[in-house]
Amino acid sequence: MCEIKANANFHGHELTDIPVINPGDWFGRTWLIEIGGSYSAFYLIVEAGSAQDAIDELADDETYGHHIVVEDEYLSDYDPDSCHYGPSGQVLDLDHLMIYGAEGTDCPFPCRYFAADLPVEGMSPKEFHCREEV
Numbered sequence: 001m002c003e004i005k006a007n008a009n010f011h012g013h014e015l016t017d018i019p020v021i022n023p024g025d026w027f028g029r030t031w032l033i034e035i036g037g038s039y040s041a042f043y044l045i046v047e048a049g050s051a052q053d054a055i056d057e058l059a060d061d062e063t064y065g066h067h068i069v070v071e072d073e074y075l076s077d078y079d080p081d082s083c084h085y086g087p088s089g090q091v092l093d094l095d096h097l098m099i100y101g102a103e104g105t106d107c108p109f110p111c112r113y114f115a116a117d118l119p120v121e122g123m124s125p126k127e128f129h130c131r132e133e134v
Contacts, residue, residue: 006045007122008032008111010100015043021064022047022057023113028126031101032109033058035067042067045111047125051099059086068092 004020010032018032026047031054035042044064048054059065070078070091084092101108112122123131 002115002117004113004115004118004128006030006111006113006125008045008109010043018043018045018111019064020045020047020113021061023125024129024131026053026129028107028124028129030107030109030111030125031099032111034098034100036096036098045109050103051101051108054099054101055092055094055097056087059090059092060088065090068094068097 004023005016006018006020007014007016008018009015020030021044024047026049029047029049031046031048031051033044033046033054035044044058046054046057048057055068058067059069065086069086070093075091078091078093084094086092107124107126110124112124113128114122118128
């Protein structure tokens with residue numbers, strides 16, 4: 001399977017070529033994660049059951065997890081009693097992370113998936129999930 005990218009409308013702005021983490025694994029329940037703290041924001045779409053699950057998926061992702069996982073050399077800057085932990089016990093820095101979606105909805109953040117092996121018009125995450133089941 002080819003790498004999945006997503007397009008979405010975010011407050012009237014068209015976002016394109018957003019990397020997708022965990023496509024097809026959560027019944028099309030997508031969340032938009034914005035990682036800021038620099039000149040421009042970095043966006044990811046994550047399929048997960050909840051906003052917290054989306055953060056956990058990001059933390060464990062080999063390609064993009066480094067955006068929120070604290071490097072070993074900086075661990076002493078974080079209080080072990082009050083810091084955030086990922087699903088594998090890693091310390092997370094969530095200071096520059098925003099997550100968009102609506103808890104309790106079928107499609108928390110609407111978008112369309114695109115890849116070389118998908119239709120030119122793309123697919124909704126739900127359509128993609130159903131395609132994966134076949």
